Amino acid sequence: xxxxxxxxxxxxxxxxxxxxxxxxxxxxxxxxxxxxxxxxxxxxxxxxxxxxxxxxxxxxxxxxxxxxxxxxxxxxxxxxxxxxxxxxxxxxxxxxxxxxxxxxxxxxxxxxxxxxxxxxxxxxxxxxxxxxxxxxxxxxxxxx
Amino acid sequence: xxxxxxxxxxxxxxxxxxxxxxxxxxxxxxxxxxxxxxxxxxxxxxxxxxxxxxxxxxxxxxxxxxxxxxxxxxxxxxxxxxxxxxxxxxxxxxxxxxxxxxxxxxxxxxxxxxxxxxxxxxxxxxxxxxxxxxxxxxxxxxxx
DNA sequence: ATAATCCATATTGAAATTCTAGGGTTTGTG
DNA sequence: CACAAACCCTAGAATTTCAATATGGATTAT
Numbered sequence: 001x002x003x004x005x006x007x008x009x010x011x012x013x014x015x016x017x018x019x020x021x022x023x024x025x026x027x028x029x030x031x032x033x034x035x036x037x038x039x040x041x042x043x044x045x046x047x048x049x050x051x052x053x054x055x056x057x058x059x060x061x062x063x064x065x066x067x068x069x070x071x072x073x074x075x076x077x078x079x080x081x082x083x084x085x086x087x088x089x090x091x092x093x094x095x096x097x098x099x100x101x102x103x104x105x106x107x108x109x110x111x112x113x114x115x116x117x118x119x120x121x122x123x124x125x126x127x128x129x130x131x132x133x134x135x136x137x138x139x140x141x142x143x144x
Numbered sequence: 145x146x147x148x149x150x151x152x153x154x155x156x157x158x159x160x161x162x163x164x165x166x167x168x169x170x171x172x173x174x175x176x177x178x179x180x181x182x183x184x185x186x187x188x189x190x191x192x193x194x195x196x197x198x199x200x201x202x203x204x205x206x207x208x209x210x211x212x213x214x215x216x217x218x219x220x221x222x223x224x225x226x227x228x229x230x231x232x233x234x235x236x237x238x239x240x241x242x243x244x245x246x247x248x249x250x251x252x253x254x255x256x257x258x259x260x261x262x263x264x265x266x267x268x269x270x271x272x273x274x275x276x277x278x279x280x281x282x283x284x285x286x287x288x
Numbered sequence: 289a290t291a292a293t294c295c296a297t298a299t300t301g302a303a304a305t306t307c308t309a310g311g312g313t314t315t316g317t318g
Numbered sequence: 319c320a321c322a323a324a325c326c327c328t329a330g331a332a333t334t335t336c337a338a339t340a341t342g343g344a345t346t347a348t
Contacts, residue, residue: 001145001263003233005337011252026295036246043337047295060346061292076255089147095262102180107279108155111220111270114146118262119145126255135251149306169322185307191326204315252341 007084009037010045014079015131017055018071024059025057025064052082071132077123087123089115151228153181154189158223159275161199162215169201180223189227196226215276221267231267233259 018032028046032039046065049055055065067074080087090112092100100106106137160175172190178278185204190209193199198218211218218240225231236244244250 001147001231001233002235003226004146004335008234008252011190011255025293029293038338042338043295045340050295054211056295057294058209058346059292059344060292060348062347063293065294084145088147089145090152091146105161107282108152111266111275112279114270115266118266119259121264123225123257125174126258131251134254138251140275144342148304169324171325182307184309188307194326201325202324203313203323205321206316207314207324209325218332248308 001089004084007080009035009042010049010079010083011076011131012037013042014049014054014074014128015135017065017067018128018132019135021067023066025062025066027064030064037122048083049079054079054082071128074128075124076128076131077120077128079128080123083130085122086142089119094117145234147224148228149253150189151224153186153192153219154223154227155178155269155275156181157186157190157196158193158211158272159279161209161211162272162276163279165211168209169206169210171208174208189247192227200227215272218268218272220275221264222268222274223272231263231283233263 012035013031016035017026020026020030028042029039031037033043046055046057050065051056051058053068056064057065063071068137077087086094088094092098092106093112093116101108152162156179157175160179164170164174172186173183175181176186180228190199190201194201194209197212200212201207201209221231230238232238233252236242236253237256237260244253
């Protein structure tokens, strides 16, 4: 039960955009270098984020990407679900009210619901801003 | 990020053994029928549980399987980790003290640690006995 | 005009998943 | 003892997913 590279890269990409935000667009090439991720793969990932309106793209030389909204507007869950697909551990508890054929004598469903709640409790609570803050604290730690 | 069928089937298998425990061995054929899972696939799954000493097998006619220990001795995490492999959402927080090359400036690691803790908080807390109890409550609900 | 940047789609290689197939081994019963 | 019921073992196959790579196009600042 792993988060795929796509989701993890998307998160690092968004965090990179948040951390290096200066008003000017940020080139994907620079993100790729800083994060040590293939630029071509990042292109595919940011394309999804772009279509969802999470980032804005500026084409041509001196182009790049900027976050569309403030970091606190993005939860980790939003980013991961968009790029990874569902974070739900089993299909049958995917959405409230969803049912499955075996439901009435399926006991494990209760467990999956608890697990799903636990996962959502983290990813829907932590925002990109939290990540930025954590990063600042890490930086402090190394400066002192 | 899904739990595989292998892990889910293993859980239903263990629960079936717990619920139908009577002292006599339980045939895999019966579990397969009740749970609507391929008997051949169940054979592969129970083989893992058997080798780990979670169940005991009795060969020959009237043979079958019984739980080795009381249901309260098995957490859901034990069963899932054995059959699924790790439940950790990313490799770098797999085990306490594990480090990764990018660790010192990897902010997302903090997030993954939280997510891992949340998942473990559920699967290492819920036992097979809890599932048996939940099932009894479900049964009550349908009788009344 | 050029080159830097984003954009779109196709392909690929490896691995995992979810079984199915085909036998073998043990052992209680008649 | 013969038989059949059960567990045991390994291989393989069909499908899907993952994680990229490859190729070329469109836009636009200089």
